[in-house]
Amino acid sequence: MAVKRQISMVLDLNKCIGCQTCTTACKLMWTNRSGREYMYWNNVETMPGEGYPRGYQQAGGGFDKDGALKLSKQPSLEDYGIPWEYNYEEALMTGTDPWLRPNIKPTWGPNWDEDQGEGDYPNSYYFYLPRLCNHCANPACLAACSRNAIYKRQEDGIVLVDQERCRGYRYCVNACPYKKVYFNEELSKSEKCIFCYPRIEKGLATACARQCVGRIRWIGYLDDEDGPIHTLVEKYKVALPLHPEWGTQPNVFYVPPLSSSKFGPNGEELDEPRIPLAYLEGLFGERVGEVLETIKRERQAKNEGRESELMDTLIGFKHAEMFKLS
Amino acid sequence: MAMRYSIKYVVALCASLALPGTAMAEFSEFENPNIQEVQPWDTIRIGRVPDDIYLRDIDDPDDIIWDRIPSYRTYLSIAPPVHPSTRLRFNADSGTNLYFQIARTSDYFLVRLRWKDTTKNVATSIDGFRDAAAIQFALNGSTDTSYMMGSGPDSPVNIWYWRSDYDFNVEDLAAGGYGSTTLLPDQQLNGHAAYIDGRASVDQEWHLVMARKIGSDGEHQIDLTQDEIPISFAVWQGANGGRDGNKHVTQGWILLDNSLEDGKSFDDDKAQASTQTSNQ
Ligand code: SF4
Ligand code: SF4
Numbered sequence: 001m002a003v004k005r006q007i008s009m010v011l012d013l014n015k016c017i018g019c020q021t022c023t024t025a026c027k028l029m030w031t032n033r034s035g036r037e038y039m040y041w042n043n044v045e046t047m048p049g050e051g052y053p054r055g056y057q058q059a060g061g062g063f064d065k066d067g068a069l070k071l072s073k074q075p076s077l078e079d080y081g082i083p084w085e086y087n088y089e090e091a092l093m094t095g096t097d098p099w100l101r102p103n104i105k106p107t108w109g110p111n112w113d114e115d116q117g118e119g120d121y122p123n124s125y126y127f128y129l130p131r132l133c134n135h136c137a138n139p140a141c142l143a144a145c146s147r148n149a150i151y152k153r154q155e156d157g158i159v160l161v162d163q164e165r166c167r168g169y170r171y172c173v174n175a176c177p178y179k180k181v182y183f184n185e186e187l188s189k190s191e192k193c194i195f196c197y198p199r200i201e202k203g204l205a206t207a208c209a210r211q212c213v214g215r216i217r218w219i220g221y222l223d224d225e226d227g228p229i230h231t232l233v234e235k236y237k238v239a240l241p242l243h244p245e246w247g248t249q250p251n252v253f254y255v256p257p258l259s260s261s262k263f264g265p266n267g268e269e270l271d272e273p274r275i276p277l278a279y280l281e282g283l284f285g286e287r288v289g290e291v292l293e294t295i296k297r298e299r300q301a302k303n304e305g306r307e308s309e310l311m312d313t314l315i316g317f318k319h320a321e322m323f324k325l326s
Numbered sequence: 327m328a329m330r331y332s333i334k335y336v337v338a339l340c341a342s343l344a345l346p347g348t349a350m351a352e353f354s355e356f357e358n359p360n361i362q363e364v365q366p367w368d369t370i371r372i373g374r375v376p377d378d379i380y381l382r383d384i385d386d387p388d389d390i391i392w393d394r395i396p397s398y399r400t401y402l403s404i405a406p407p408v409h410p411s412t413r414l415r416f417n418a419d420s421g422t423n424l425y426f427q428i429a430r431t432s433d434y435f436l437v438r439l440r441w442k443d444t445t446k447n448v449a450t451s452i453d454g455f456r457d458a459a460a461i462q463f464a465l466n467g468s469t470d471t472s473y474m475m476g477s478g479p480d481s482p483v484n485i486w487y488w489r490s491d492y493d494f495n496v497e498d499l500a501a502g503g504y505g506s507t508t509l510l511p512d513q514q515l516n517g518h519a520a521y522i523d524g525r526a527s528v529d530q531e532w533h534l535v536m537a538r539k540i541g542s543d544g545e546h547q548i549d550l551t552q553d554e555i556p557i558s559f560a561v562w563q564g565a566n567g568g569r570d571g572n573k574h575v576t577q578g579w580i581l582l583d584n585s586l587e588d589g590k591s592f593d594d595d596k597a598q599a600s601t602q603t604s605n606q
Contacts, residue, residue, distance in 0.1 A: 038452070069410050074567075077452040146409040146570050147505045167507065168450060169570045171411040185451050188491075 001137055006157035006222045007195065007325075009209065010232045010239040011130055012255040012314055014295070015216040018114070018128035020044055022208035022217075026132075029196070029207045035186025037083040041193035042208045043110050044130040048118045048279065052110040052131070053079040053179050062140050062177035063247030069144055072174050080182075081109030118279075122267075125274040127257045129283075130216075132208065133180040133193035134241070134250030135159045141192070144175030149190075156221075157251060158195045166190055177246040205323040215316040220324040222251065227324035228313055229253075236298075236310045238291045240284040255314065256280050256288050258295060361425065364398045366473075366558070366578025371396075373429040374586070375436075384434050385516040387533035392438055395427045402561055402574035408474070408504050412571035420566075422574050424559050428582060435550045436537045437461055437486075439559065444527045447564025448490040455564040459534055460487040463548035464556040465500075469579045473558045475501045484548040486536045488517050490564070495519070496536055500546035504571070512544045555582040 026042035043052045051057055053075035060072030084104045090097035117126025135152075139159050142150040149165035150172060152158070161172070161181070168188040172181040181192040196206035204210065209217035220227030222234075232239040232255065239253035259274040273292075280288045294310070302311040316322045364370060373395040375381070381389060403421040407413035425440040439459055450456045463484045464471035476483035482502035489495050496517030501507040519534040540550045548555065556579035562568030 069414060071414050075452075080452070144411045146411050147507075167570070169411075171570075175411070183452050188450050 001139070001142070001152050003152055003157040004154045006137065006251055007135070007200065008220065008222045008229045008233070008251040008253065009132075009206070010218045010229055010253045010255065012216045013127055013129065013257040014255060015214040015314075016044065016128040016130055017214045018044055018046070019213050020111070021211050021213045022130055023110075025207040025211035026193075030194070035184040036182070036191065038077060038080050039182040039184075039191070040110050041180070041182075042130065042132045044128050045111060046114050046117060046126050047129045047283070048126065049113045049116060051129075052081070054108060054112075055079065056177075056179040057243070059179065060177070061175050061179075061246070062243075063138070063143075067247065069140060069175055070177075072177065074170070074174055075179060078108055081112065082106070083109075119274070122263045123274060125259060127259075127275065129242075129254075130208070131178065131180070131242070132252060133159065133195070134178060134248065134252040135193075135195055137249035137251060138247065140175040140177060140246075140248050141172035141181045144171035145169070146171060153197075156195075156197075156200065158197050158200070159192070160194060160197070161190050161192055163187075163189055163191075177243065177248065178250075200325060203325045205319070205325070209323065210319070215322065218313075218316070218322045224324060228322060229324075231309070231313050236294060237287070238294055238310065240287060240291060242283060244285045254284060255295070256284050256291055258292055361397045361399050364400045364580055366400075366576055366580060367469075369554075369581040369583050370398060370428070371583045373427065375429050375431045377432055379431075381431065381434075383518070384431075384436070385518040385535040385537045387438065387518055387520045387535045389535075391429075392427055395429045395438070397425055397427050399423055399425050400559070400576060400580065402559060403577055405474070405560070405571050405573050405575045408571055415567060415572050417566075420574070422561060422563075424561060424574075424576075426559065428557075430540060430550075433539055433541070434537050435540050436535060439534045439536075439561075440531055441561055442528070442531050443521075443563065444530045445563070445565035446490075446521045446523070446530075448521075450489075450491045455562070455567050455569050456489055456491040457532065457564045458487065458489045458562040458568070459532070460485050460560045461536060462486075462558045462560065464579065465546060465548060467549070467552050467554060467556065469556050469581070471556070472503075473556075473576065473579050475504050475506070478502050479506075482546060484546055486515055486517070486538070488519060488534055488536060490519065490532075498538075498547070510544070510546055512547075514538050514542045514544065514547060550584070553583070553585045555584050556580070557582050 022042050023040055023044055031039045031041055045051045060070050062070055064070050084102040084106050086100055086102055087097050091100040117124055119125050135158055147165050149162045166189040170183050172190050173183055181190050184191050205219050209219050218228040220229040222229055224230055233253050238255050241250040241253055262270045262272045262274050264270050277289055298308045298310045302308045375391060401421060402424050404418060407416045427438040429436045447454055447457045465482050465484050471477050471481040479502040482500050485499040487497040487499050496515040498510045498513045498515050499507050500510055515536060515538050517536040519532055522531050524530050558576035558579055560573045560575045562573045
């Protein structure tokens, strides 16, 4: 879907500390009310893991090889996590309840399997994967909507649900393989990440990126040769889309994580990364190995006191350089 | 509220008037030999509720008056898919019978629908879809209008859409082709439904009445005074993910003969009434 310009985000998974500040920033700004309580337009999940909603990677959706929409399993509220509240007032203020407790018995929630990962000690591993709507170039949500209620803005490629046109059919929820469109029960309409467009229009970064403690996020236009996105995606080609095989052509890209080496039976270091290459290739496609080599090489250069434009970019010295919104 | 009240009212009435055989009529009615099978393009006459009968609630789905109004059966089949999303969910095997009755009082036009549904789905939630039903009218009164959501903005349809998830639950809509369904600015409909939770699953069904004042008008409101009105129906099964084009529909128009007895049209009737008034 051709647009005049495409805004884009790169996230460096080597830097994410899983603090959820981004999640909280997004929630406070957009989703802590009015039927959105269960939604996390931005979430950070532990990988390998179930993800949010639970099992979304196995659910289906997106496009097949011929470009036709694929059906997926519709996530249940339980798969997202039934939101709960605490009795702060009673437990902490009035003292009428001796216990601070949730109002329901939580059985699942976003990040429920935090830090579990895979593998056995000493070769266990995990990393954090922050996710938001990819504002895809070929959005499955848009293709699935029979009312043309979903559109992609010409000026920045942000994908939005027209709340006037939406009649709550939820084809989009089913079609998005990333499960980044959500159904609002209170309003009977679908809603999704809006890439903080009111901030973008004022030249500000999204809340998740601006608040990111690990400084792992860059924002800019794909075609801006002086911007960080171009540097990371086009020039050094170290940022890759999540699950490109789903066919939606995401505009959110990830620098895949390096990992320390595996230990052999006698505690010796093996020439093999803790996070299996095949696993990362399953997420980010076949170029992962090449990308990891580039990063290692550039890191080495920086270590040895040589210049590295790539490393300087990835360090993210100044917000002004990380977010280029003009 | 009105619904609950009315059912009690019917039962009480039936008991007190001791009408043999009618008290449990709802559960055997579908086998009733008096129910006439209607195909698309057939014409049926509209039943007239005499003026001396007082309807407590105009949209009571189980008012005993319905025992006196002719009942029709028509087959609804799965709507042909017109979008990749409906095509993905298309199940050609399924179809369902819809039982309908159409009546008017001097003020109101009433449609009563009944259909089998073993699953009562009254929530529009993350986990489920609601049951729903709709009546569609060709606004220009012509069968040239496509019975599949109208033929563009110049030949639109008026749709009365009942949704099971709201208390005030009938939407007055218009459409001129697929994907163009729009909520009308003036909502003029009354509607109520009752889910009959019979002991056996064959007895479980929805009863629904939708009503509108005959005289009310407005852009995209069906003119209920014209002599012939093309009408069609749709039912959505929440349990099967029914929404949008995932529905069962009449594959064509059914024609309502809306002219009054003795060839008098509704307008004549009104004219006569006003003449009488002015003569007094
Ligand atoms: S990630 Fe999903 S919701 Fe976002 S644009 Fe792509 S298909 Fe649509
Ligand atoms: S705020 Fe940044 S570092 Fe923290 S979880 Fe989010 S993306 Fe990761």
